[in-house]
Amino acid sequence: PGQWAAFKGGSIPPGPNLIWPPRKLGDHFARHGFPAAQFQKWFLHLSDSGYWLTWIDLFSGAGGDYLNMVWQPARGRWRxxxxxxxxxxxxxxxxxxxxxxxxxxxxxxxxxxxPRYAAIYRENEPGRFELRFGLTDEQAQAGFKQLVAQGFVPQSSSVISINGQRRHTVLYRKAAAGSFWARSGMTADEYQQAWQLNQAAGRNVRFLDVYRHMGQAYFSAIFSELPKGEGIGKHGLDGSAFQQAFEEGYQEGFRLQLVAGYDGANERRYAASWFRQAAPLEKAARVVARGPAATADAPSAKLSIGHAQRAEQRIPQRMRHRTRAVGSSADEGGDIIHRRD
Structure with a gap:
């Protein structure tokens, strides 16, 4: 069979052609356990259809490399x-x-x-930020204390384990979040307890990452008070159980906000969160449901709790912009990237 080719800006060649039309814009589009080798063409297709990425998660499992992704209609220029x-x-x-x-x-x-990295950028996204990668546990914890004291809020806290050593990639922004709670070394049982603790305090999960370290699955999660709404979370799901949970959540008015694959596991497993935004002053919570898989206890990581400051005034965004996804094969170490004033 022939290969898909883009005709943007050119003419369609003569002869029979199979056209892959743009997708109709729904409120979101999500895929889990998507093969990495097929991502480029879907990236181009969905971005050309008017979507932008709101969630991306890289993981390996069962001998393959995969992504989880969530797309929504674009509201500005991005890459x-x-x-x-x-x-x-x-x-x-x-x-x-x-x-x-x-x-x-x-x-x-x-x-x-x-190690392989991913990042989503938006044009003129307001608020100061700091992005760091390749951090040890000690560097990540010290950076958390320093940046939270300066009024930053953790937005993502992704972890990998290579040769028995954990390395953290973290993004902080000055953004409205209300109270927040973050921890990067939880077992499945500790994550379950963290979910219940934060739901009782009116916080929902905003970021989630799962990685295998020293033979055990660990969770890195960030919970925040804002925006307010109702959350559903599940973990330890295989592909079919995730699909069933996705459909059930959708029927109840929840939209998938994130899905994390168990990086480095021998089989593909998922943890995910669905969210339904509340009307003003409404408070709602839902207890997380446990999936079929569980992990044994392991030493816990340090607990970090903080409060956020209000974000700067949002700058109006212009037309949608799309750039190509990028692949590479080399590997280097990491360090502090940048902080914008």
């Missing part, structure tokens, strides 16, 4: 780079900031046993 090594991650960051595109999500996963 994303996915599956790149540390050197290219730094380069694309520098290029984005120079063009006034600023990060809203950063992720790291292991593909073929090597």
């Amino acid at each position: 994303a780079h996915v599956g790149i090594d540390a050197g290219r991650f730094q380069e694309t960051f520098n290029e984005a900031v120079e063009d006034r595109y600023f990060p809203v999500l950063a992720d790291v996963g292991t593909w073929s046993g090597m």
Whole structure:
């Protein structure tokens, strides 16, 4: 069979052609356990259809490299780079900031046993930020204390484990979040307890990452008070159980906000969160449901709690912008990237 080819700006060649039309804009589009090798064409297709990425998660499992992704109708100009090594991650960051595109999500996963990074940028996204990668546990904890004291709020806290060593990729922004709670080294039982604790306090999960370290599955999660609404969370799901949960949540008016694959696991498992925004002054909570898989206890990580400051005035965004997803094969170490004043 022939290969898909873009005719944007050109003419369609003569003879029989199968046309892949743009997708109709729904309120969101999500895929889980998506093969990394097929992502490029879907990136181009969905961005050309008027969507932008709101969630991306890289992971390996069952001998393959995969992504989880959530798309929504675009509300401005944006770009994303996915599956790149540390050197290219730094380069694309520098290029984005120079063009006034600023990060809203950063992720790291292991593909073929090597660190691979992803980031989503939006044009003129307001608020100061700081993005760091390749941090040890000690560096990540010290950075948390320093930045929270300066009024920053954690937006993403992604972790990988290579050769028994954890490395953190973290993004902080000055944004409205109300009270928030973050922790990066929880077992499945500890994550269950954290969900219940935060739901009781009126906080919903905003970021989630799952990684395998020393033979155990660990969770990194960020909960925040704003925006207010009702959340559903499940973990330890196989593909069919996730699909069933997705359909049930959709029928009840919930929309998938994030899905994380168990990076480095021998089989594909997922943890996910659905959210339904509340009307003003409404408070709602829902207890997380446990999936079929569980992990044994392991030493807990340090607990970090803080409060956020209000975000700066939002700058109006212009037309949607799309750039290509980027792939690479080399690998480098990481360090502090940048802080914008």
